[in-house]
Amino acid sequence: xxxxxxxxxxxxxxxxxxxxxxxxxxxxxxxxxxxxxxxxxxxxxxxxxxxxxxxxxxxxxxxxxxxxxxxxxxxxxxxxxxxxxxxxxxxxxxxxxxxxxxxxxxxxxxxxxxxxxxxxxxxxxxxxxxxxxxxxxxxxxxxxxxxxxxxxxxxxxxxxxxxxxxxxxxxxxxx
Numbered sequence: 001x002x003x004x005x006x007x008x009x010x011x012x013x014x015x016x017x018x019x020x021x022x023x024x025x026x027x028x029x030x031x032x033x034x035x036x037x038x039x040x041x042x043x044x045x046x047x048x049x050x051x052x053x054x055x056x057x058x059x060x061x062x063x064x065x066x067x068x069x070x071x072x073x074x075x076x077x078x079x080x081x082x083x084x085x086x087x088x089x090x091x092x093x094x095x096x097x098x099x100x101x102x103x104x105x106x107x108x109x110x111x112x113x114x115x116x117x118x119x120x121x122x123x124x125x126x127x128x129x130x131x132x133x134x135x136x137x138x139x140x141x142x143x144x145x146x147x148x149x150x151x152x153x154x155x156x157x158x159x160x161x162x163x164x165x166x167x168x169x170x171x172x173x174x175x
Contacts, residue, residue: 010168011048011055015062018044018083022066030141035133036076037141039148041067045083046149047156049090049103050168056087075122079138082114086142100153100165104146112139 021028021041028039041063048059060083067080086107093103112135119134157164 007051007055007168010051011058014044014048014051014055014059018059018062019066019069022063022070022072022080026070032133032137035137036072037137039141040145041080042083042142042145043149043152045087046090046104046146047152049087049094050153050164051091053088053091053095056091057084060084060087073122075119078118078121079115079134082111082118082138085114086111094167100150104143104150108139108142108146111142112136 018041021044022038025038025040028041030037030039044059045056045063048056060081063083064077064081068077070076089110090103090107093106098106115138116130116135119130123129153164
């Protein structure tokens with residue numbers, strides 16, 4: 001099968017998962033004060049990073065649409081939109097040969113900061129809410145989903161008998 005078609009199908013699958021997780025798995029939502037996190041909502045983003053930066057951005061858009069469809073407050077939708085940028089950045093890092101753990105660790109603070117910026121129009125410059133609740137909460141959520149995604153990436157690699165940490169479609173030399 002053509003790699004472009006295969007990539008498009010995987011991108012659509014991960015985007016569908018990014019929509020379905022917040023819509024159908026609300027029981028995975030963790031609420032700590034004003035902060036909410038839906039466990040596993042970043043998993044499609046992490047997996048799509050191994051397709052391409054563009055695929056990861058499309059999956060981030062799917063995540064945004066999924067959270068919008070749930071009817072959650074607009075601030076949650078804006079926070080989910082950070083998945084577009086974080087996914088694309090992670091995809092670039094994967095293309096450059098970064099190991100999975102480094103991709104998670106490099107994108108975590110970017111993710112947290114973007115979500116912190118996303119809440120400013122809704123909560124103003126409340127530094128406690130922005131930095132402690134949103135940025136640190138988002139980084140923790142990002143890392144937890146990173147662990148879940150690592151397990152899935154390992155399981156998929158085993159099932160497909162191929163090291164997917166180098167990407168889904170081609171073997172790459174490590175930088």
